[in-house]
Amino acid sequence: MSNLITRTTELAMSVTLTYIKPGDTVVDATCGTGRDTVVLARAVGNEGRVYAFDIQKNAHLLTETRLKSHGIANVHLMLQSFVSMSDHIPERSAAAVVFNLGYLPGGDHSITTTADTTIEGLEAALRTIKPGGIVTVVMYDGHDEGAEEKKAVLEWAEALDHKKFHVAYVSLLNQKNCPPEILWITRK
Ligand SMILES: C[S@@+](CC[C@H](N)C(=O)[O-])C[C@H]1O[C@@H](n2cnc3c(N)ncnc32)[C@H](O)[C@@H]1O
Secondary structure: OOOHHHOHHHHHHHHHHOOOOOOOEEEEOOOOOOHHHHHHHHHHOOOOEEEEEOOOHHHHHHHHHHHHHOOOOOEEEEOOOHHHHHHHOOOOOEEEEEEEOOEOOOOOOOOEOOHHHHHHHHHHHHHHEEEEEEEEEEEOOOOHHHHHHHHHHHHHHHOOOOOOEEEEEEOOOOOOOOOOEEEEEEEO
16 A cells, blocks of 8 residues: 555545445545546445536546546436535435545636535535545645635534534645645544
8 A cells, every 4th residue: 555644635535435335325526537436436336326526527528538448337427516416316325425626637727616615515415425424525725715715614614513523634734835635524
């Protein structure tokens, strides 16, 4: 296994995977290029189901291509905002909901997740996970919108009812160039 604490996105996913078993329903809230979608689809297997949201058609094309190249067919691509998650997925049904915030790598940097919609999406995600399920958020504060978004997300998460949720937050404290940070929330 690689040196996990140096690779934040892998660390985020490796913890998330311990909450997922074959046959589960999971959500990739921001599928982007489809990297996380492939990992999630493999974890739930053919009997499981992945809902992959993104607001950009381009992201869906990239994800679709990646899924095809891996022979994966258990993913429902949703060309919609993650705030609509509850309209499509029953409450308390998903083992995991994964957010990778920010803009599409190699894409238009002005199309990015924003504080208000992200909080709305996180509220929907908490309704969507089942007891014992997890919401994973990878956050980037190296751009203006991302810094504001991270602040809002942390304030929101800190205020979650400790009787219902456990919240953990990881930051690479001594690293330069704003490395991503991780938030995990699990429902009791
Ligand atoms: C950092 S990228 C995700 C990277 C992805 N995890 C991957 O493996 O490539 C963030 C994505 O969030 C998408 N996004 C922005 N706002 C969104 C929203 N409200 N709902 C769903 N996706 C959104 C962007 O279009 C972008 O593709």
